[in-house]
Amino acid sequence: MKIILLLIVISLLVALGFLVAFLWAVRSGQYDDSCTPAIRMLFEDPQKQTKNNG
Amino acid sequence: MDSQTTQLERFAYDNAIVRNFAYATALWGFVGMLVGLLIALQLVFPALNFGMAETTFGRLRPLHTNAVIFAFVGNGIFMGVYYSLQRLLKTRMYSDVLSKINFWGWQSIIVAAAITLPLGITSSHEYAELEWPIDIAIALVWVVFGINMFGTIFKRREEHLYVAIWFYIATWVTVTILHVFKNLAIPVSMWESYPAFAGVQDALVQWWYGHNAVAFFLTTPYLGLMYYFLPKAANRPVFSYRLSIIHFWALIFIYIWAGPHHLLYTSLPDWAQSLGMVFSLMLIAPSWGGMLNGLLTLRGAWDKVRTDPILKMMVVAVTAYGMSTFEGPMMSIKAYNAITHYTDITVGHVHIGALGWNGMLTFGVMYWLVPRLFNTKLYSVKLANAHFWLATSAILFYAIPLYWAGFTQSLMWKEFTPDGFLVYGNFLETVQQIIPMYLIRALGGAMFIGGLLLMVYNLIKTVAQGTLVPDEWVEAPARVKHLAGKGEHWHRWIENKPVTMLVGATIVIMIGGLAEILPMAIIDENIPKIASVQPYTPLELQGRDLYIREGCVGCHSQMIRPFRSETERYGAYSKSGEFIYDQPFLWGSKRTGPDLHRVGGKYPDSWHYNHMLDPVIMSPGSIMPPYPWLITNDLDTTSTAAKIRVLQKLGTPYPEGYDLEANEDLQRQADEVAKRLRADGIDGEGLERKEIVALIAYLQRLGTDIKVPEKQRAAK
Numbered sequence: 001m002k003i004i005l006l007l008i009v010i011s012l013l014v015a016l017g018f019l020v021a022f023l024w025a026v027r028s029g030q031y032d033d034s035c036t037p038a039i040r041m042l043f044e045d046p047q048k049q050t051k052n053n054g
Numbered sequence: 055m056d057s058q059t060t061q062l063e064r065f066a067y068d069n070a071i072v073r074n075f076a077y078a079t080a081l082w083g084f085v086g087m088l089v090g091l092l093i094a095l096q097l098v099f100p101a102l103n104f105g106m107a108e109t110t111f112g113r114l115r116p117l118h119t120n121a122v123i124f125a126f127v128g129n130g131i132f133m134g135v136y137y138s139l140q141r142l143l144k145t146r147m148y149s150d151v152l153s154k155i156n157f158w159g160w161q162s163i164i165v166a167a168a169i170t171l172p173l174g175i176t177s178s179h180e181y182a183e184l185e186w187p188i189d190i191a192i193a194l195v196w197v198v199f200g201i202n203m204f205g206t207i208f209k210r211r212e213e214h215l216y217v218a219i220w221f222y223i224a225t226w227v228t229v230t231i232l233h234v235f236k237n238l239a240i241p242v243s244m245w246e247s248y249p250a251f252a253g254v255q256d257a258l259v260q261w262w263y264g265h266n267a268v269a270f271f272l273t274t275p276y277l278g279l280m281y282y283f284l285p286k287a288a289n290r291p292v293f294s295y296r297l298s299i300i301h302f303w304a305l306i307f308i309y310i311w312a313g314p315h316h317l318l319y320t321s322l323p324d325w326a327q328s329l330g331m332v333f334s335l336m337l338i339a340p341s342w343g344g345m346l347n348g349l350l351t352l353r354g355a356w357d358k359v360r361t362d363p364i365l366k367m368m369v370v371a372v373t374a375y376g377m378s379t380f381e382g383p384m385m386s387i388k389a390y391n392a393i394t395h396y397t398d399i400t401v402g403h404v405h406i407g408a409l410g411w412n413g414m415l416t417f418g419v420m421y422w423l424v425p426r427l428f429n430t431k432l433y434s435v436k437l438a439n440a441h442f443w444l445a446t447s448a449i450l451f452y453a454i455p456l457y458w459a460g461f462t463q464s465l466m467w468k469e470f471t472p473d474g475f476l477v478y479g480n481f482l483e484t485v486q487q488i489i490p491m492y493l494i495r496a497l498g499g500a501m502f503i504g505g506l507l508l509m510v511y512n513l514i515k516t517v518a519q520g521t522l523v524p525d526e527w528v529e530a531p532a533r534v535k536h537l538a539g540k541g542e543h544w545h546r547w548i549e550n551k552p553v554t555m556l557v558g559a560t561i562v563i564m565i566g567g568l569a570e571i572l573p574m575a576i577i578d579e580n581i582p583k584i585a586s587v588q589p590y591t592p593l594e595l596q597g598r599d600l601y602i603r604e605g606c607v608g609c610h611s612q613m614i615r616p617f618r619s620e621t622e623r624y625g626a627y628s629k630s631g632e633f634i635y636d637q638p639f640l641w642g643s644k645r646t647g648p649d650l651h652r653v654g655g656k657y658p659d660s661w662h663y664n665h666m667l668d669p670v671i672m673s674p675g676s677i678m679p680p681y682p683w684l685i686t687n688d689l690d691t692t693s694t695a696a697k698i699r700v701l702q703k704l705g706t707p708y709p710e711g712y713d714l715e716a717n718e719d720l721q722r723q724a725d726e727v728a729k730r731l732r733a734d735g736i737d738g739e740g741l742e743r744k745e746i747v748a749l750i751a752y753l754q755r756l757g758t759d760i761k762v763p764e765k766q767r768a769a770k
Contacts, residue, residue, distance in 0.1 A: 034296040
């Protein structure tokens, strides 16, 4: 059943990756504001239909 | 605020790619569900197998599951991600070329699957049936999708990553790792391979993958879609943004560990079973947190739900998510699993998820999104409402009969007379009891497809009355970065350099390659040994590969659980040491027919011959399809040497140089089987060269390795 050690190691690595991502998210201020993101995503961008030349 | 914030940049969202994925979602959804309806009807009317190899249940079932999961839901994921990612990050996708490669690559893979699976080209691992060349193609297209997604994230104009994007990222990362690990195999030929692991280890890897495929392909990306499209459709912010963040991190941390709940009461060590069970039970907390967050988003907007079919569909989707994530942990409790496993309850459970959660959310998103892509309104709200009611009742018509059938059959399997004999000793009786349920289930499936067709008609009309906005021009300010960190944070450096990211990704892939070598190195000492268990003979090995080709594992388990009701019916319970040469493992997860682990020696060879020619000859009323081509096809023995060599590489102790002698042994054993068949009055030109002989040899070998000592014990 050494395979389970392997799977645990892989799973731990995945979990570790997620942990790093989580710490990054917290430390870089992703979660400083837990109120406005939910509202901001509702706003549609003003459309500029006419010009195609960028 | 400096001048940065006021300078607006002009750019265009790519709507054409979203439209392409939407069309593909509808098309493959129809195809996948139609195949599902066909195989559901085959269980009631076996004549619908049409007497052709390519259209038998065993080969079409993986086509159905793959089409629905990877073609319907897969395209649904891309549709939703390509639409929402651009808008959440206020930028166009990183590369139009990569978007196109993603689209056409994925569709080609689906077509390849639709061709190879009916041809019997399969690895037999559930939800990972596709053979190695297609697996490589999947990996490549998935990496293209990843580069495109991360590229978009790096060039974003919005600093904050909305919670939906976190779900997309977790999906990509985990599916990559799962896919690579699951499909470690050594090719025998272009369309055949043996997996790196055997028996109980292969089973563990399979369900580590299988469960997480449900988690990270059917769940996390769709949760991302829920967090974007539900608030959008309701025009309300999500109930609690904070809860959504907790939901995300808790869910992905716990999900990875729950796989062994698919292997309760099998030969997997008990402690691993318990680990899977505990984590599965814990999963209910984040899952229900997410469900409630979705439903409560509609607080104060329930009046809209009354009239808006899009919101109705989303409510049913989120409710179905809640139901199946309640059911899942319950089914992971051993006492309940003892009843539900191998029965139609599992099939009902996954369809609450697939039809309810994935299906209804996809429909809701498509009704919301397609009119916007074409700058018009939905053609008919009334028709969409009709679709909603048809689909919702379809789910009930589908699931309830299957729960009923599952409980009925499971209790019949376990029922004893007062004298201690099985009441239903004949397995077939328990099958015939539930066939009416199968018929109602097929009706439910047909209703669901009917609903889908209503949607297709509605959307075609919608598209016709609008005009596609292939590039949606908008304006947004450039990205303003947080000034929170003290000095330059190391991550910011990576973020700004896609090339660095690519290097990082390569390193990760190399670690994957290392992990490929590692199990090879330790595989020898991995094998628990029972002295009497020997490798398969060449003929049995070829027969086993026919068993895999025909998809027998879809209906027959090879895993007798340690219950009296099972040992009484099938024989001694299965031990892990019996499977060390099983590459792949064939434990199965559903008993539409009886378990076959100890079928060896139970019937004479001629019984199997007649049974495969037409099952109703030997078992009147059987719903198993006939396999006449096994009797007419010549066995392909050219692959024997290559197969032996690959297995030697993987640790099976065939003697050195055996690959060259194997076919002599094969023919000797085939002659013996043919002789026994002839003695029973079965004759045919070149009988000893036919496929049926190999299959019989394999079936007669099953479970017999440890029967010998039992007989000796009985004699003492």
